[in-house]
Amino acid sequence: MKNGYRITDAHAHVFPDKIAEKATEGISHFYDLPMEYHGRVAEMLExxxxxxxxxxxxxxxxxxxxxxxxxxxxxxxxxxxxxxxTAFGTLHPYADHVADDFEQLQQLHLCGVKLHPDFQNFPIDDPRAYPMYDMIQSSGLPILMHMGDARSDFSHPYRLAMVLRQFPKLRLIAAHFGGWGQWKEANAILQPDERLRFDTSSSLPFLPPEEIRKLISHFGAENCFFGVDYPMWDYDAELERFFALGLTDGENRAILSENLDAFLGKANK
Incomplete structure (x- = not known):
């Protein structure tokens, strides 16, 4: 806890120890950003x-x-x-055996699916991904979807809006306030509803507090989750940025843990 609040990091990438440093270096090169940590589970927990x-x-x-x-x-x-x-598994939409992969994910009792269109090199609304979305939608599990990139539009908010129209019961967390570097577009295109949520990860270092507060107001504090995007950012610094927003006590409690608890509780019924 910090400042009297129970806190959940709703967005943390981890890797096996033997490949963690190499994997983290790959992320650093991909985004041309330094990483605060090395992607090991023990390091994240500590x-x-x-x-x-x-x-x-x-x-x-x-x-x-x-x-x-x-x-x-x-x-x-x-x-x-x-x-x-709490672990979200992964799928690849272009796998020939995506149904078998999803069966394994469910047998392992993983609580959702993480997709990263820019790492995985697929547009969110590619029809080849639709069978995967259909399986996930039928299961009720949520997707944590990376959103936004400066070099491609694979994860642009307009593509996500297309998928949400095609799959009206798909439950999804739009990471990075719905579009890293495309926050204005996310604000204009994406609207929260009972199945769409947003996390704060990799946004607090790039936007002034007043812009973050506007995004939270637009999407609704009840629809937002606090995320750090480990191993990218320092935990203390991210929490300092969050508390500097000056949100109400109720908004802090909701965003820091209660919203995600409720969202995952629905997923696991």
Whole structure:
């Protein structure tokens, strides 16, 4: 806890120790940004809990179709070993055996699906991804979707809006306030409803507090989750940025943990 609030990091990437540093370097090169940490689970827990984080939503997207099973097995093992971790598995929409991959994900009792269109090189609204969305929608599990990129429009908010129209019961968390670097477009295109939520990850360092408050007001504090995007940002610094927003006590409690608890509770019924 910090400042009297229970805190969940709703967006944390983790990797097996033997590849964590290499994987984190790859993310750093992809975004041309330095990483604060190295992507190891123990490091996340040590630094996050020292900063006051109580719970972590962990994930790791598969950049190739062959990685899906091993990543999901790793994430399930982390959730089993650490009760303070909730794990979202991964799928790749272009896998020939996506149905088998999804069956494995469910058998491992993973709580959702993490997709990263820019890492995985697919447009969100590619019809080839529709069978995957249909399976996920039928299961009731939520997707944590990376949103926004300066170099491509694979994860542009307009593509997500298209998918949401095609799949009216698909439950989804639009990361980075719905579009990293495309916050104005996300604000104009995306509207919260009973199935669409937003996280704060990788947004607080780039936008002034007044712009963050406008996004929270537009999407509704009841629809937003606090996320750090480990290993990218420092936990203490991200929490300092969040509390500097000057939100109400109720908004803080909702965004820092209560909203995600409720959203995942619905998913796990």
């Amino acid at each position: 630094n996050g809990m020292a900063a006051g984080v109580d719970h972590f939503l962990i994930c790791s997207p598969a950049t190739t179709v062959t990685q899906v099973h091993s990543i999901n097995s790793f994430l399930a093992s982390c959730a089993a070993a650490y009760p303070m971790c």
